[in-house]
Amino acid sequence: MWPRFLTRSFPMNRHYFLIPKFALTLIGFYPEQEKSWPVRAWSFFNFFILAYGCYAEAAYGILQIPNNIVLALDALCPVASSILSLLKMSSIWYYRDELKFLIQRVRKLTEQQQSDRKLEYKRRCYTLATRLTFFLLCCGFCTSTSYSVRHLLDNMLRRAHGLDWIYETPFKMIFPEPLLRLPLYPLIYALVHWHGYITVACFVGADGFFLGFCLYLSVLLNSLRDDVVDLLAVKSIKTKSTAWKDERIVRKLERLVDRHNEIAVLTERLSGVMVEITLGHFVTSSLIIGSSVVDMLLFSGAGIIVYLVYTCAVVMEVxxxxxxxxxxxxxxxxxARSTFASQWYYHSVRVQKMTLLMIARSQRVLIVKVPFFSPSLETLTSILRFTGSLIALATSVIR
Structure with missing residues (x-):
């Protein structure tokens, strides 16, 4: 049975960025969160833990490359996601004011759409955004937890066979020797485990922002489409148009054009906020997915489950x-299609010109601009195809 917040009956105003808000508030980075001194200290602590974790994982993996390629991949595979999460955390902090403006402005615009059809658009898109980001959160949580579970199971099996406990962290990291001994070892273990959850919170928050803004902006575009079609509808072609009616339609059409322009501006501002995050994600996605699949092929037992869940999480992000x-x-x-198919040609020349202008502008598709990439399902197909080539190359070299 679905949790209530994943159902369509959940209040729509509470659906708005529900999962990203939960994830980023947890680590002190949500843009609308009050920046008190305890919150600032907590966010700095999480940033430090994540940054040091990236360094420690990368150093461990690089040092292991000449000695044991399997251990090196076991460290370098998750560090790619950690570094990307550090980039997302930094971008969210740097653009916090801009993100706060976008969150509040898009919320205000969507709340203005109150007809039955528009409420159905909102319900469908809001619920979809919550469900997809919650699934990503579950994948990330299971991935981070599985690393600790795998380490605990390995040591329990060693103890069952009379061997000593291996004092190392769930994620392969370099630490000074005194920190990996009792009594400090449990504290370091807990901090490394929390490092994994910080990584999850960062990519759930950033990826949830991207998905949420896209879906909420699509609600505004669909609502705009309905308003344009309804405005240009003609009940009877025999009814003569008057100057007063034309002027009223022109004024309403001007407001609709202004709404379309504002949506375009919001999309452009969103591009400026998300460009680093999106570019970094698309550039590294094939490498991360490929390395996780290779690790899944190299490991056995619990290691297969760990990297199977990790692969699902990374694919879900993309x-x-x-x-x-x-x-x-x-x-x-x-x-553009619906406006062109409307009855705009029954109106005055001025109305026709404004309608054609809107059609022309609508055909210039609004996208979150990313250098070299355009986020779409076709891009996902290309990424997976290229990832398959990387996997085939890597397995042939290792064997």
Whole structure:
């Protein structure tokens, strides 16, 4: 049975960025969160833990490359996600004011859409955003937890066979020797385990922001489409148009054009906020997915489960970006098609010119601009195809 917040009956105003808000508030980085001194100290602590974890994992993996390629991959595979999460954390902090403005402005615009059809658009997109980001959160949580579970199971089996406990962290990291001995070892173990959850919170928050904004902007575009079609509808072609009616339609159409322009501006501002995150994600996605699949092929037992869950989480991340880009692209094209299919040609020349201008602008698809990439399901197919080539190359070299 679904939790209530994943159902369509859950209040829509509480659906708004529900999972990203939970994840980023947990580590003190949500843009609308009050920046008190305890919150600032907590966010700095989490940033330090994540940053040191990235260094320790990368150093361990690089040092193990000449000695044991399997151990090296076991460290370098998760560190790629950790470094990307550090980038996301830094970007969210740097653009916190801009993100806060976008969150509040898009919320205000979507709350203005109150017709039955528009409420159905909102319910569908809000619920979809919550469900997808919650699934990503579950995948990330299971991945981080599985690393600790794998380490505990390995040591329990060693103890069952009369061997000594291996004092190392669940994620392969370099630490000074005194920190990996009793009585400090449990504290270091807990901090490393929390490092994994910080990584999860960062990518759930950033990826959830991207998906949420795309879906919420698509709601605004679909609502705009309905308003344009309803405004240009003609009940009877025999009814003569008057100057007063034309002027009223022109004024309403001007407001709709202004709404379309504002949506375009919001999309452009979103591009400026998310460009580093999205570019970094698409550049590293094939490498991360490929290395996790290779690790899954090299390991046995619990290691297979760990990297199977990890692969699902990384693929889900890329999927969120691609499905978000597809939603907003299709909403733009549907606005152009529906406006052209409306009864705009029954109106005055002035109304026709304004309608054609809107059609032309709608055909210039709004996308979150990323250098070299356009988030869409076609891009996801290309990434997976290239990842397959990397996996085949890596397995042939290792064997």
């Amino acid at each position: 999927f969120l970006y691609c499905v978000g880009g597809t939603f907003i692209t299709e909403a733009c094209l549907d606005l």
